[in-house]
Amino acid sequence: MGQKVISKAVIKRLPRYYRYLGELLDAGVERISSGELSQQMKVTASQIRQDLNNFGGFGQQGYGYNVYYLRTEIAKILGLDRPHKMIIIGAGNLGQALANYAKFEKNSFHVVGLFDNNKALKRKMVRDIPIMMIDELPGFLQKNDVEIAALTLPKENAIDMAQILVENGIHAIWNFAHTDLNLVVPKTVAVQNVHLSESLMRLSYNLKTLEEEGKIK
Amino acid sequence: MGQKVISKAVIKRLPRYYRYLGELLDAGVERISSGELSQQMKVTASQIRQDLNNFGGFGQQGYGYNVYYLRTEIAKILGLDRPHKMIIIGAGNLGQALANYAKFEKNSFHVVGLFDNNKALKRKMVRDIPIMMIDELPGFLQKNDVEIAALTLPKENAIDMAQILVENGIHAIWNFAHTDLNLVVPKTVAVQNVHLSESLMRLSYNLKTLEEEGKIK
DNA sequence: TAGATTGTTAATCGATTAACAATC
């Protein structure tokens, strides 16, 4: 309680540290200094030390950081140390892609259901995950302790669906619809908006900039 | 030439302005002030005016901004005013999802081919887009003027594939593999990394924080 | 003209980097 608020910039970097530490672990590296890690990740050693110190001292003077220990601690910070049940609303290509994707983080995210309103999909399975109809959703949420819902829907339906999800006890929404759900949902629900189109537009901007600088063609 | 470098923070916000302006346009709104827009987008009016002024004066004192004009100008800045040919490497669920997705921006991104090494997919079509084999890729790039490649591959293959793409004249990579391609590819190629797992981890962090603050359950 | 709202400069805030004392 009364915990220090960690800046968004720091939180944004944590998953990247987590990924690099995983790769180091796979490569059999036991310890690493902020200096070495900074070279690999192309950030400053100072930033790494500052970031980590937001959460307490994970390193040791004269030694550096133990890779396994540091990774475990970051996992805890990110809440990856326990399973989260997740459902996916929208069983199209993106929904199905996420169903596979979320398994990546082995013990953290369990996709327990896909929902769609296309009756042709009813009772089908994606891997071992059943596709259910939207009208089964409230009942399903009542029976199962689901924390996270991924939304891969047209934006017209996303806001109403978010409402339904919140009413039925969902605590986190991973939103792929073209709208900013966090402006619509109560602050007691975590929201991450993934706007793929924005990413593509930034790529387009960068491409255009390279052209204008004469670095292309 | 010798153009002012625009900060990443500004570029990151442009697509969001573009989206809101599109919605205003659909709603038949003709003009808007930075103050009104700031309320809708939950940012400061000051930031909107500062951001836009990086590119020149799009507004008019006492009037505000013409929605259609401003949107058109932002489109130009982002390079959305001309078509970009795009291919997708990896014809799994994510690749196919992107094939539909990229069409969203009507005249900006044309997906002209999907590539995979799964022979079962050979010669299939996704919508009107042919799936081709990876070994056909260099020939295809030689014949077609493709600027952008989306990469939906396991990370093991992504780096080699990026190399091949760059050698064959690709200028922009939209990377969905779990690795930082921008650290690997020459600076004359634009890269946007989309790390979905990082987004999910941030969601998990926010969820955990809400729990700890006692706002859940 | 008076009112509204931009464009732009100046002030503030926050994040990053540098430096170094603490300590393993």
Place this chain on the structure above:
DNA sequence: TAGATTGTTAATCGATTAACAATC
């Protein structure tokens, strides 16, 4: 112990916000 490297404070840098003169 000497050397290495963290943890942490101080300095710098950049981004955001506030303020207001310019101007439609």
